[in-house]
Amino acid sequence: MTSLSDLPLRDNLVGLEPYGAPQEPVPVSLNVNENTHPIPENVVADIVASLAEAVRGVNRYPDREFMELREALAGYLGHELVPEQIWAANGSNEVLQQVLQAFGGPGRTLLSFTPTYSMYPLLASGTDTEWIGVPRPDDFALTAEGVAAALREHQPDIAILCGPNNPTGTPTEREVIRAAYDAFDGILIVDEAYQEFDAERPSSVELLPGRPRLLVSRTMSKAFAFAGVRLGYLAADPAVIDALRLVRLPYHLSALTQAAATAAIRHSGEMLATVADIRAQRERLAAALTGLGYRVHPSGANFLLVGGFADPAAAFEALRARGILVRNLAIPGHLRITAGTEAETSALIEAITALGEPPAAD
The missing domain is CATH 3.40.640.10 (Type I PLP-dependent aspartate aminotransferase-like (Major domain))
Known part of the structure; x- marks a missing residue:
């Protein structure tokens, strides 16, 4: 079967990989910064x-x-x-x-x-x-x-x-x-x-x-x-x-x-009604993870960059095994986590608490 290396790609595209985050049918998907609330x-x-x-x-x-x-x-x-x-x-x-x-x-x-x-x-x-x-x-x-x-x-x-x-x-x-x-x-x-x-x-x-x-x-x-x-x-x-x-x-x-x-x-007010709740869940998640000893960077978005993971790849897999997707972006010691609904945030806090390893020095 033909592979990319067999094709006459432009030089600046050789060795690149397509952009993409994991897409899996998990109960809690918090890896691509979506608004996880349904439309009214x-x-x-x-x-x-x-x-x-x-x-x-x-x-x-x-x-x-x-x-x-x-x-x-x-x-x-x-x-x-x-x-x-x-x-x-x-x-x-x-x-x-x-x-x-x-x-x-x-x-x-x-x-x-x-x-x-x-x-x-x-x-x-x-x-x-x-x-x-x-x-x-x-x-x-x-x-x-x-x-x-x-x-x-x-x-x-x-x-x-x-x-x-x-x-x-x-x-x-x-x-x-x-x-x-x-x-x-x-x-x-x-x-x-x-x-x-x-x-x-x-x-x-x-x-x-x-x-x-x-x-x-x-x-x-x-x-x-x-x-x-x-x-x-x-x-x-x-x-x-x-x-x-x-x-x-x-x-x-x-x-x-x-x-x-x-x-x-036309319905921008109703469509944006979840923004305040997402901010609240972001702050709730930040407080919980800070309390567990993680370093939570200030955020104005609908996600948090969280440092202090001794092995981010292992933490990512452990969370995935519990049906939760977050994002490992190869920033040493860090994972990125979207702020979801109240139920999703509760599941995430419980899962990270259960990881069972003390956070690494950031």
Whole structure:
């Protein structure tokens, strides 16, 4: 049978593996930062009705510019945004890929601060963009001075600040974003996939006026509990949106995706009603694990990065044996754990308590 090594892959793809976390039918799946709460039944009914109406027209191509959805997203984000400042695609990964297709490519660079979202270097490879990973401080918190210095040194074509950062949960402070924008002349993306879970910091959408190179990426996968629909979006200057229209595939958002997302935004209050409960479970889990002796890093997201595991791989397998999936991201001594429902959090706390080994020094 033919293997990858037998194929004429591009040089920068040789040796890479596809992105992916384990997908198993376990009772408690807390490894991919999903919102584990179900969508309210009345919202489901409205979405299904919208899908039924959309199906009647699927013999025709969908609205290529998806203006109704863009108007809904602009209204959700607020700050006097207009549809011409909004873009959307099949998940925020595709949005970011389109940004790299438009502004990256051969001879250009993408910079971010590691550890961070593991898709960034993969998207760079897929678009022949050189990846520059700059290590974060020991506490993972970026400073305005450190970020500005790195950007002045490397002068990347694109930089991404993930805030709250995945996999650490670390929030990104407003002064860091301002300093980053002023430090170089390239495209600055603030990836706000987990923004709704940060109760203390406003969205960087507020910073868009007067900053045409600033892009704010968002998703409906997390807070909206819409991971299976695959809808990511972005707010930016209208000229940036025009640039993305140059590289998107024709009719890239299906009529069904557009209908489902637009209907969900109509019910944004109900869809986001679980966010406060997720924050509460995150804090409950943090307190319990701290009490057990683990090091829990500050998080503004719907997950925690937890240190102190003597053998993270063994702990991962022990939890999996109890029907609980978390994420081992090869950060020494650490596991990443999504904050789930009250019942899921209780099961997780019980399972980690039963591991029976004292936490290692972090």
